[in-house]
Amino acid sequence: MTSIPADADPSTTRQTGPFDPADVVWQRVSPRLVPARLITAAATLAVPVVAGVVLAVLVSPWFWLLAGVPAALLVWALLLVPRQVRAIGYAERDDDLLIRKGIMFRTLVVVPYGRMQYVDVEAGPLDRKLGIAKVQLHTASANTDADIPGLVPDEAERLRDRLTARGEARLAGL
Amino acid sequence: MSDSTPGVAATTTAGRRDLEWHRVHPVTPFVRGWAAVVALLFLASQQVLDDVANAVRAADSIRSLWWVVLLGAVLVLAVIFGYAALAWRMTAYAVDDETAHLRKGILFRQQRHARLDRLQAVDVRQPLLARLFGLAELRLEVAGGSDSGVAIGFLKEADAQRLRADLLARAAGVKAGHPAAATGTPAATAGPDERVDAAPGEPAEASPGEATVAPDGPDVPAAVPEAPERLVYEVPPTRLLLSLLRMPGVWFGVLSLVAVGVAVAVTREVSILFSALPAILGVGGYIFQRFAGEFGFRAALSPDGIRLRHGLLETRAQTIPPGRVQAVSITQSPLWRGPDWWRVRVNVAGYGGVENLQQGEQQHVLLPVGPREEALTALWLVLPDLEVDDPDATLALLDEALTGDARTDRWFVTSPRRARLLDPWSWRRNGYAVTGRALLARGGRFVRRLEVVPHERTQSLGLTQGPWQRRRGLASFALHSTPGPISPMVYHLDEAEAARLLGEQSARARRARAHAGPERWMEGSR
Numbered sequence: 001m002t003s004i005p006a007d008a009d010p011s012t013t014r015q016t017g018p019f020d021p022a023d024v025v026w027q028r029v030s031p032r033l034v035p036a037r038l039i040t041a042a043a044t045l046a047v048p049v050v051a052g053v054v055l056a057v058l059v060s061p062w063f064w065l066l067a068g069v070p071a072a073l074l075v076w077a078l079l080l081v082p083r084q085v086r087a088i089g090y091a092e093r094d095d096d097l098l099i100r101k102g103i104m105f106r107t108l109v110v111v112p113y114g115r116m117q118y119v120d121v122e123a124g125p126l127d128r129k130l131g132i133a134k135v136q137l138h139t140a141s142a143n144t145d146a147d148i149p150g151l152v153p154d155e156a157e158r159l160r161d162r163l164t165a166r167g168e169a170r171l172a173g174l
Numbered sequence: 175m176s177d178s179t180p181g182v183a184a185t186t187t188a189g190r191r192d193l194e195w196h197r198v199h200p201v202t203p204f205v206r207g208w209a210a211v212v213a214l215l216f217l218a219s220q221q222v223l224d225d226v227a228n229a230v231r232a233a234d235s236i237r238s239l240w241w242v243v244l245l246g247a248v249l250v251l252a253v254i255f256g257y258a259a260l261a262w263r264m265t266a267y268a269v270d271d272e273t274a275h276l277r278k279g280i281l282f283r284q285q286r287h288a289r290l291d292r293l294q295a296v297d298v299r300q301p302l303l304a305r306l307f308g309l310a311e312l313r314l315e316v317a318g319g320s321d322s323g324v325a326i327g328f329l330k331e332a333d334a335q336r337l338r339a340d341l342l343a344r345a346a347g348v349k350a351g352h353p354a355a356a357t358g359t360p361a362a363t364a365g366p367d368e369r370v371d372a373a374p375g376e377p378a379e380a381s382p383g384e385a386t387v388a389p390d391g392p393d394v395p396a397a398v399p400e401a402p403e404r405l406v407y408e409v410p411p412t413r414l415l416l417s418l419l420r421m422p423g424v425w426f427g428v429l430s431l432v433a434v435g436v437a438v439a440v441t442r443e444v445s446i447l448f449s450a451l452p453a454i455l456g457v458g459g460y461i462f463q464r465f466a467g468e469f470g471f472r473a474a475l476s477p478d479g480i481r482l483r484h485g486l487l488e489t490r491a492q493t494i495p496p497g498r499v500q501a502v503s504i505t506q507s508p509l510w511r512g513p514d515w516w517r518v519r520v521n522v523a524g525y526g527g528v529e530n531l532q533q534g535e536q537q538h539v540l541l542p543v544g545p546r547e548e549a550l551t552a553l554w555l556v557l558p559d560l561e562v563d564d565p566d567a568t569l570a571l572l573d574e575a576l577t578g579d580a581r582t583d584r585w586f587v588t589s590p591r592r593a594r595l596l597d598p599w600s601w602r603r604n605g606y607a608v609t610g611r612a613l614l615a616r617g618g619r620f621v622r623r624l625e626v627v628p629h630e631r632t633q634s635l636g637l638t639q640g641p642w643q644r645r646r647g648l649a650s651f652a653l654h655s656t657p658g659p660i661s662p663m664v665y666h667l668d669e670a671e672a673a674r675l676l677g678e679q680s681a682r683a684r685r686a687r688a689h690a691g692p693e694r695w696m697e698g699s700r
Contacts, residue, residue, distance in 0.1 A: 018637060018649050018673035095684050106644070108637040110680050114687055115633050140317055140523055141633035141654035143661055 033150025315524020347694030521658030561610025
């Protein structure tokens, strides 16, 4: 299992307060989520950068602006994404699943197993190449934003089966 | 019923064998597709008239054209009639103890099974045209996202009422009085002409598993009387009208109308009026829709749950069984303060989100407008006992929930003073209180709102914190409810307090779920 308990990592033990309930050991997601997110960001930002550079060389130096803004965003992403990925954590407790996300805008979601309606496992072509998958939990509420990206496929499958089993054991009506 | 297999349609093949399929009323396709039919007839008659004019002119030369035109008209009518007849023939429904079945469609066949123990609400809907025919449509809402309900219609009004009573009785767990499961459903009294005796002309349907049981002997109406109901409150039309006049949007509309009038008078340009027309029509349409939809609103209580009736042109009779309300909100817009009027809405799983505004908004209303006592009565319909520690204090708690703020609070936990910078207007109102049955979330200073979520209806919980909130040690707490107009939220709590609430609330919700009543609400009492 590639997910390491959070207390092994200084960046997560630093976060205390409301988003770290006592006696919760966070599971981390695969660091391969970092390249996955960066490649996606680079693919979208590279087009204006290249266009800007070409135009700046050929037409006018003002086009360096066009290239500079997305390039700056790319650098920002390079710095931010690894931290974002490290900030994602989940924990299986006896009766519910906790998912924590975000650095600037932090969210913590508690999903009781008995409330789960179904579980999705998704992996796009890039994700498959990198060997990660996303597990998404659905409750009867559309507001439940509970997905865990960047799981190793084995872990994703284990989690899916475990969640389904626990959900069935505890299923209640709506 | 917590011990049933979850999520699986409990239709066994054995159960299907003794299903008895019924047809809907033959007028149904016309009531459903009347607009299309009228348009087609209009177009056809236009064509025919044109052709007639031409034909009269050319009558001398080509007398046979008359027949062509007539033949064409007859053909079109025949096609429409044939399609309608086929559509009607293909639509059938059946009910057994576990499930309601509906099949329909000509090219794309659809069979739908709705588990009765998962029934969230039953609506009897009567659009204007259906009312003229004395027909009604029955909508069974199950919690499966948008358009997951089963619409059985149209039926004769009395049949629809009977079918509703039967469905509710079965969903409640009161078994129909006949040992031979579905042979004596009340709907069987719909008359022999509406019975599906077989499914000829349709090989796919003629499989023995779905063959229907012919009626043996005279119909015995099942002894499922309509559950008695008691009127709890009704909204007089004058109050509804006055409440609509007290909506800020209306004043905005009137003011802009005056402005347009002045502009027209000054500039003598009538074209301004036309450019303002869509906005005026929009506001007017919304007000009319609210008025027509909430006209004659009556709420009653029966053992089958809450009964709501309303509508001016299209009427709707809703039945929400016990324990199906996921959240309640009580709101008051600023101009309603004088008469102390409140609006009560609910989240019900089957009714779906608010994306379907026209219908959705109406379905979610528990009280369109009413004084405080009536609003609290509406809340009482959903939660008869809030289980406040000190029962005598319930009213005081609710008063605090509706109008109180941090300066007078006795029960509510509110935003700390440092939230003032982030929410200068309503930081004193933001807060929550917990009773034995529900969580009360309060907020809003201009538009006051109170959201009540029973503990056992909590879907999931969330905590969010933005950068400014973190700097001030605040966090917002969210309760996730099923799709609907209400998404309960407590803004800007002290972060330690919010974390504590998150932990405690998930434990409370878990305990409440374990002790929640059965899905079939009469089962416990039998």
